[in-house]
Amino acid sequence: MTDTGSPVIELDLSSVKDPPRDGLHLLPAEVRSDGDANVRQYFTAAVRESDGEMQVSFRGRALRGRDLPVPLGYVGLVLKEDHEPCLEEEDRRVRVKSAFSSVTYWNLETPPTADDSVVMAMSWTQLAEAIHAPVEEQ
Structure with missing residues:
Protein backbone atom coordinates (compact mmCIF):
# COMPACT_ATOMS: atom_id res chain seq x y z
CA MET A 1 0.00 0.00 0.00
CA THR A 2 1.24 3.51 -0.79
CA ASP A 3 1.70 6.33 1.70
CA THR A 4 -1.67 7.70 0.61
CA GLY A 5 -3.37 4.45 1.63
CA SER A 6 -4.17 3.48 -1.95
CA PRO A 7 -3.59 -0.13 -3.01
CA VAL A 8 -0.74 -0.88 -5.40
CA ILE A 9 -0.91 -3.04 -8.52
CA GLU A 10 2.46 -4.66 -9.13
CA LEU A 11 3.42 -6.23 -12.46
CA ASP A 12 5.53 -9.39 -12.31
CA LEU A 13 8.33 -8.25 -14.64
CA SER A 14 9.62 -11.79 -15.21
CA SER A 15 6.39 -12.50 -17.14
CA VAL A 16 6.97 -9.65 -19.61
CA LYS A 17 9.81 -11.31 -21.54
CA ASP A 18 8.54 -13.03 -24.71
CA PRO A 19 4.93 -13.81 -23.67
CA PRO A 20 2.87 -16.14 -25.89
CA ARG A 21 0.96 -14.42 -28.71
CA ASP A 22 -2.78 -15.02 -28.86
CA GLY A 23 -5.68 -13.78 -30.93
CA LEU A 24 -8.00 -11.50 -28.99
CA HIS A 25 -11.74 -11.06 -29.58
CA LEU A 26 -13.80 -8.28 -28.01
CA LEU A 27 -17.42 -9.47 -27.94
CA PRO A 28 -20.58 -7.45 -27.27
CA ALA A 29 -21.63 -10.01 -24.69
CA GLU A 30 -20.88 -11.02 -21.14
CA VAL A 31 -19.27 -14.44 -20.84
CA ARG A 32 -19.33 -15.55 -17.23
CA SER A 33 -16.08 -17.43 -17.33
CA ASP A 34 -12.50 -16.35 -16.90
CA GLY A 35 -10.90 -19.61 -17.89
CA ASP A 36 -9.39 -20.69 -21.17
CA ALA A 37 -11.66 -21.33 -24.16
CA ASN A 38 -10.99 -23.20 -27.38
CA VAL A 39 -11.71 -20.10 -29.48
CA ARG A 40 -9.78 -21.35 -32.51
CA GLN A 41 -11.90 -24.51 -32.82
CA TYR A 42 -15.37 -23.29 -31.88
CA SER A 50 -16.46 -11.08 -47.30
CA ASP A 51 -15.35 -7.72 -48.73
CA GLY A 52 -13.08 -7.08 -45.73
CA GLU A 53 -15.92 -7.63 -43.26
CA MET A 54 -16.09 -10.50 -40.79
CA GLN A 55 -19.31 -12.25 -39.78
CA VAL A 56 -20.08 -15.00 -37.28
CA SER A 57 -22.94 -16.21 -35.15
CA PHE A 58 -22.57 -16.36 -31.37
CA ARG A 59 -25.35 -17.93 -29.30
CA GLY A 60 -27.71 -17.44 -32.23
CA ARG A 61 -26.94 -13.73 -32.68
CA ALA A 62 -25.21 -12.27 -35.72
CA LEU A 63 -21.90 -10.54 -35.02
CA ARG A 64 -20.03 -8.36 -37.49
CA GLY A 65 -16.45 -7.38 -36.88
CA ARG A 66 -13.08 -6.23 -38.05
CA ASP A 67 -9.46 -6.47 -36.97
CA LEU A 68 -8.07 -3.39 -35.22
CA PRO A 69 -4.27 -3.21 -35.10
CA VAL A 70 -2.61 -2.06 -31.89
CA PRO A 71 -1.05 1.37 -32.57
CA LEU A 72 2.47 1.38 -34.01
CA GLY A 73 5.10 1.17 -31.27
CA TYR A 74 2.71 -0.47 -28.77
CA VAL A 75 1.91 -4.04 -27.74
CA GLY A 76 -1.34 -5.19 -26.19
CA LEU A 77 -1.06 -7.30 -23.04
CA VAL A 78 -3.50 -9.67 -21.35
CA LEU A 79 -2.85 -9.56 -17.61
CA LYS A 80 -3.81 -12.26 -15.12
CA GLU A 81 -4.13 -12.06 -11.38
CA ASP A 82 -3.35 -15.44 -9.82
CA HIS A 83 -4.49 -14.53 -6.33
CA GLU A 84 -7.56 -12.36 -5.91
CA PRO A 85 -7.32 -10.23 -2.76
CA CYS A 86 -9.97 -10.51 -0.07
CA LEU A 87 -10.31 -6.74 0.33
CA GLU A 88 -10.28 -3.90 -2.19
CA GLU A 89 -7.62 -2.14 -0.12
CA GLU A 90 -5.10 -4.98 -0.55
CA ASP A 91 -2.16 -4.68 -2.95
CA ARG A 92 -2.44 -6.76 -6.11
CA ARG A 93 0.07 -8.62 -8.27
CA VAL A 94 -0.51 -9.37 -11.96
CA ARG A 95 1.50 -11.16 -14.60
CA VAL A 96 1.45 -11.10 -18.41
CA LYS A 97 -0.59 -14.04 -19.70
CA SER A 98 -0.23 -13.22 -23.40
CA ALA A 99 0.40 -10.42 -25.88
CA PHE A 100 -1.42 -9.32 -29.01
CA SER A 101 -0.81 -6.99 -31.96
CA SER A 102 -4.44 -6.69 -33.03
CA VAL A 103 -7.89 -7.19 -31.57
CA THR A 104 -10.92 -8.49 -33.45
CA TYR A 105 -13.71 -6.12 -32.47
CA TRP A 106 -17.30 -7.38 -32.83
CA ASN A 107 -20.62 -5.52 -32.90
CA LEU A 108 -24.09 -7.00 -32.64
CA GLU A 109 -25.79 -6.98 -36.07
CA THR A 110 -23.90 -3.92 -37.46
CA PRO A 111 -20.29 -3.60 -38.63
CA PRO A 112 -17.85 -1.55 -36.53
CA THR A 113 -17.49 2.08 -37.60
CA ALA A 114 -15.04 4.89 -36.89
CA ASP A 115 -17.58 6.25 -34.35
CA ASP A 116 -17.32 3.19 -32.07
CA SER A 117 -15.49 3.92 -28.82
CA VAL A 118 -13.09 0.99 -29.23
CA VAL A 119 -12.13 2.08 -32.74
CA MET A 120 -11.58 5.65 -31.51
CA ALA A 121 -9.51 4.40 -28.55
CA MET A 122 -7.10 2.63 -30.91
CA SER A 123 -6.36 5.96 -32.59
CA TRP A 124 -5.92 7.83 -29.29
CA THR A 125 -2.13 7.40 -29.26
CA GLN A 126 -1.79 9.42 -32.48
CA LEU A 127 -3.88 12.21 -31.01
CA ALA A 128 -1.96 12.11 -27.70
CA GLU A 129 1.37 12.34 -29.53
CA ALA A 130 0.13 15.34 -31.51
CA ILE A 131 -1.18 17.10 -28.40
CA HIS A 132 2.02 16.55 -26.42
CA ALA A 133 4.52 17.17 -29.21
CA PRO A 134 6.81 20.17 -28.79
CA VAL A 135 5.54 23.29 -30.51
CA GLU A 136 8.03 24.89 -32.85
CA GLU A 137 8.26 28.66 -32.68
CA GLN A 138 7.80 30.45 -35.97
Missing part, protein backbone atom coordinates in the same frame (compact mmCIF):
# COMPACT_ATOMS: atom_id res chain seq x y z
CA PHE A 43 -15.43 -19.59 -32.80
CA THR A 44 -12.69 -18.56 -35.23
CA ALA A 45 -13.34 -21.57 -37.46
CA ALA A 46 -16.91 -20.31 -38.04
CA VAL A 47 -15.93 -16.74 -39.02
CA ARG A 48 -16.83 -15.82 -42.61
CA GLU A 49 -15.00 -13.01 -44.41
Whole structure:
Protein backbone atom coordinates (compact mmCIF):
# COMPACT_ATOMS: atom_id res chain seq x y z
CA MET A 1 0.00 0.00 0.00
CA THR A 2 1.24 3.51 -0.79
CA ASP A 3 1.70 6.33 1.70
CA THR A 4 -1.67 7.70 0.61
CA GLY A 5 -3.37 4.45 1.63
CA SER A 6 -4.17 3.48 -1.95
CA PRO A 7 -3.59 -0.13 -3.01
CA VAL A 8 -0.74 -0.88 -5.40
CA ILE A 9 -0.91 -3.04 -8.52
CA GLU A 10 2.46 -4.66 -9.13
CA LEU A 11 3.42 -6.23 -12.46
CA ASP A 12 5.53 -9.39 -12.31
CA LEU A 13 8.33 -8.25 -14.64
CA SER A 14 9.62 -11.79 -15.21
CA SER A 15 6.39 -12.50 -17.14
CA VAL A 16 6.97 -9.65 -19.61
CA LYS A 17 9.81 -11.31 -21.54
CA ASP A 18 8.54 -13.03 -24.71
CA PRO A 19 4.93 -13.81 -23.67
CA PRO A 20 2.87 -16.14 -25.89
CA ARG A 21 0.96 -14.42 -28.71
CA ASP A 22 -2.78 -15.02 -28.86
CA GLY A 23 -5.68 -13.78 -30.93
CA LEU A 24 -8.00 -11.50 -28.99
CA HIS A 25 -11.74 -11.06 -29.58
CA LEU A 26 -13.80 -8.28 -28.01
CA LEU A 27 -17.42 -9.47 -27.94
CA PRO A 28 -20.58 -7.45 -27.27
CA ALA A 29 -21.63 -10.01 -24.69
CA GLU A 30 -20.88 -11.02 -21.14
CA VAL A 31 -19.27 -14.44 -20.84
CA ARG A 32 -19.33 -15.55 -17.23
CA SER A 33 -16.08 -17.43 -17.33
CA ASP A 34 -12.50 -16.35 -16.90
CA GLY A 35 -10.90 -19.61 -17.89
CA ASP A 36 -9.39 -20.69 -21.17
CA ALA A 37 -11.66 -21.33 -24.16
CA ASN A 38 -10.99 -23.20 -27.38
CA VAL A 39 -11.71 -20.10 -29.48
CA ARG A 40 -9.78 -21.35 -32.51
CA GLN A 41 -11.90 -24.51 -32.82
CA TYR A 42 -15.37 -23.29 -31.88
CA PHE A 43 -15.43 -19.59 -32.80
CA THR A 44 -12.69 -18.56 -35.23
CA ALA A 45 -13.34 -21.57 -37.46
CA ALA A 46 -16.91 -20.31 -38.04
CA VAL A 47 -15.93 -16.74 -39.02
CA ARG A 48 -16.83 -15.82 -42.61
CA GLU A 49 -15.00 -13.01 -44.41
CA SER A 50 -16.46 -11.08 -47.30
CA ASP A 51 -15.35 -7.72 -48.73
CA GLY A 52 -13.08 -7.08 -45.73
CA GLU A 53 -15.92 -7.63 -43.26
CA MET A 54 -16.09 -10.50 -40.79
CA GLN A 55 -19.31 -12.25 -39.78
CA VAL A 56 -20.08 -15.00 -37.28
CA SER A 57 -22.94 -16.21 -35.15
CA PHE A 58 -22.57 -16.36 -31.37
CA ARG A 59 -25.35 -17.93 -29.30
CA GLY A 60 -27.71 -17.44 -32.23
CA ARG A 61 -26.94 -13.73 -32.68
CA ALA A 62 -25.21 -12.27 -35.72
CA LEU A 63 -21.90 -10.54 -35.02
CA ARG A 64 -20.03 -8.36 -37.49
CA GLY A 65 -16.45 -7.38 -36.88
CA ARG A 66 -13.08 -6.23 -38.05
CA ASP A 67 -9.46 -6.47 -36.97
CA LEU A 68 -8.07 -3.39 -35.22
CA PRO A 69 -4.27 -3.21 -35.10
CA VAL A 70 -2.61 -2.06 -31.89
CA PRO A 71 -1.05 1.37 -32.57
CA LEU A 72 2.47 1.38 -34.01
CA GLY A 73 5.10 1.17 -31.27
CA TYR A 74 2.71 -0.47 -28.77
CA VAL A 75 1.91 -4.04 -27.74
CA GLY A 76 -1.34 -5.19 -26.19
CA LEU A 77 -1.06 -7.30 -23.04
CA VAL A 78 -3.50 -9.67 -21.35
CA LEU A 79 -2.85 -9.56 -17.61
CA LYS A 80 -3.81 -12.26 -15.12
CA GLU A 81 -4.13 -12.06 -11.38
CA ASP A 82 -3.35 -15.44 -9.82
CA HIS A 83 -4.49 -14.53 -6.33
CA GLU A 84 -7.56 -12.36 -5.91
CA PRO A 85 -7.32 -10.23 -2.76
CA CYS A 86 -9.97 -10.51 -0.07
CA LEU A 87 -10.31 -6.74 0.33
CA GLU A 88 -10.28 -3.90 -2.19
CA GLU A 89 -7.62 -2.14 -0.12
CA GLU A 90 -5.10 -4.98 -0.55
CA ASP A 91 -2.16 -4.68 -2.95
CA ARG A 92 -2.44 -6.76 -6.11
CA ARG A 93 0.07 -8.62 -8.27
CA VAL A 94 -0.51 -9.37 -11.96
CA ARG A 95 1.50 -11.16 -14.60
CA VAL A 96 1.45 -11.10 -18.41
CA LYS A 97 -0.59 -14.04 -19.70
CA SER A 98 -0.23 -13.22 -23.40
CA ALA A 99 0.40 -10.42 -25.88
CA PHE A 100 -1.42 -9.32 -29.01
CA SER A 101 -0.81 -6.99 -31.96
CA SER A 102 -4.44 -6.69 -33.03
CA VAL A 103 -7.89 -7.19 -31.57
CA THR A 104 -10.92 -8.49 -33.45
CA TYR A 105 -13.71 -6.12 -32.47
CA TRP A 106 -17.30 -7.38 -32.83
CA ASN A 107 -20.62 -5.52 -32.90
CA LEU A 108 -24.09 -7.00 -32.64
CA GLU A 109 -25.79 -6.98 -36.07
CA THR A 110 -23.90 -3.92 -37.46
CA PRO A 111 -20.29 -3.60 -38.63
CA PRO A 112 -17.85 -1.55 -36.53
CA THR A 113 -17.49 2.08 -37.60
CA ALA A 114 -15.04 4.89 -36.89
CA ASP A 115 -17.58 6.25 -34.35
CA ASP A 116 -17.32 3.19 -32.07
CA SER A 117 -15.49 3.92 -28.82
CA VAL A 118 -13.09 0.99 -29.23
CA VAL A 119 -12.13 2.08 -32.74
CA MET A 120 -11.58 5.65 -31.51
CA ALA A 121 -9.51 4.40 -28.55
CA MET A 122 -7.10 2.63 -30.91
CA SER A 123 -6.36 5.96 -32.59
CA TRP A 124 -5.92 7.83 -29.29
CA THR A 125 -2.13 7.40 -29.26
CA GLN A 126 -1.79 9.42 -32.48
CA LEU A 127 -3.88 12.21 -31.01
CA ALA A 128 -1.96 12.11 -27.70
CA GLU A 129 1.37 12.34 -29.53
CA ALA A 130 0.13 15.34 -31.51
CA ILE A 131 -1.18 17.10 -28.40
CA HIS A 132 2.02 16.55 -26.42
CA ALA A 133 4.52 17.17 -29.21
CA PRO A 134 6.81 20.17 -28.79
CA VAL A 135 5.54 23.29 -30.51
CA GLU A 136 8.03 24.89 -32.85
CA GLU A 137 8.26 28.66 -32.68
CA GLN A 138 7.80 30.45 -35.97
